[in-house]
Amino acid sequence: xxxxxxxxxxxxxxxxxxxxxxxxxxxxxxxxxxxxxxxxxxxxxxxxxxxxxxxxxxxxxxxxxxxxxxxxxxxxxxxxxxxxxxxxxxxxxxxxxxxxxxxxxxxxxxxxxxxxxxxxxxxxxxxxxxxxxxxxxxxxxxxxxxxxxxxxxxxxxxxxxxxxxxxxxxxxxxxxxxxxxxxxxxxxxxxxxxxxxxxxxxxxxxxxxxxxxxxxxxxxxxxxx
Ligand code: B12
Numbered sequence: 414x415x416x417x418x419x420x421x422x423x424x425x426x427x428x429x430x431x432x433x434x435x436x437x438x439x440x441x442x443x444x445x446x447x448x449x450x451x452x453x454x455x456x457x458x459x460x461x462x463x464x465x466x467x468x469x470x471x472x473x474x475x476x477x478x479x480x481x482x483x484x485x486x487x488x489x490x491x492x493x494x495x496x497x498x499x500x501x502x503x504x505x506x507x508x509x510x511x512x513x514x515x516x517x518x519x520x521x522x523x524x525x526x527x528x529x530x531x532x533x534x535x536x537x538x539x540x541x542x543x544x545x546x547x548x549x550x551x552x553x554x555x556x557x558x559x560x561x562x563x564x565x566x567x568x569x570x571x572x573x574x575x576x577x578x579x580x581x582x583x584x585x586x587x588x589x590x591x592x593x594x595x596x597x598x599x600x601x602x603x604x605x606x607x608x609x610x611x612x613x614x615x616x617x618x619x620x621x622x623x624x625x626x627x628x629x630x631x632x633x634x635x636x637x638x
Contacts, residue, residue, distance in 0.1 A: 422453060426461040433465025434472070436485045438492070441465075445493050455497035455504055456623070459529070462493050467603070490525055494532075502536050511633045514562035514596075516544035516553060518569050518577040526602055526622070527568035533622040534566075539629060550577070550584040557585060557593035563636065564629050565593075567615070570602045579613040586614075599628050 425448050432441035441462075448458055469486040472478040494501075513534050517527050524546045531541045542560050544552055557565060565585065567578050578600055585593055599617040600610060610618035617628045 434468035
């Protein structure tokens with residue numbers, strides 16, 4: 414008996430998550446290509462890969478995988494984003510304007526999620542100034558003074574870097590920062606939660622790039638009132 418289309422899609426997405434979790438790049442990329450050819454939405458494909466990455470992280474914590482496992486997982490995800498980027502840009506497409514200053518804070522080199530956030534924001538019409546990874550607080554302040562952003566977006570995944578997020582926000586809020594003092598700050602990254610946001614003094618937090626876009630859109634709407 415053949416499966417219903419909904420089930421087929423769910424099985425396909427589960428298989429992608431599983432291939433990523435097993436670090437089987439060949440199978441993961443083939444499944445992604447098949448899913449795209451079958452009309453699967455790129456965002457759902459990305460979400461299933463994120464689920465696979467979470468499993469990789471858990472296996473790393475249980476010492477079933479080593480650092481090389483994290484590196485391979487990052488590489489697989491990067492390639493999946495490459496395969497889905499065109500469709501993602503179509504799916505995201507919207508209109509907005511505003512400038513977002515983005516970067517991964519000092520001590521942290523994770524950039525896959527930050528790059529996804531940049532991709533989504535750009536697709537929705539935001540101008541993104543991306544400072545890269547391992548960015549010290551003074552660079553964020555300098556860039557905020559230079560570009561006058563509407564929103565500052567900080568990314569971090571390692572908990573050791575939460576204090577660096579806090580440092581950025583303290584530096585941005587200092588009287589010497591000038592007009593940058595009032596710019597709302599949104600933080601993101603898979604390990605972030607409300608507790609971290611409160612601790613670092615962020616205005617908004619998210620673990621989802623699209624939610625990040627909605628937050629920035631809300632900020633722009635409130636500004637124009
Ligand atoms: C791939 C990976 C790596 C790669 C990163 C490659 C790269 N170029 O980014 C490499 C191998 C370099 C790496 C290194 C390390 N990693 Co690592 N890594 C991962 C892994 C498996 C996936 C991360 C990822 O890319 N996820 C996919 C993206 C898309 O998700 P995301 O980042 O959450 O982003 C989404 C949202 O959060 C949001 N978002 C993200 N940022 C922002 C910002 C804004 C403004 C907005 C709006 C939204 C937003 O948008 C994205 C899309 O929705 C995670 C496990 C996990 N569960 O996440 C561990 C993980 C993050 N790493 C971990 C660790 C410990 C390390 C190392 C310390 C290991 C070591 N011993 O050296 C080093 C740290 C190096 C450093 N100083 O930064 C831990 C962190 C634990 C903790 N809480 O501190 C994790 C959680 C694994 C684990 N469970 O133990 N890692």
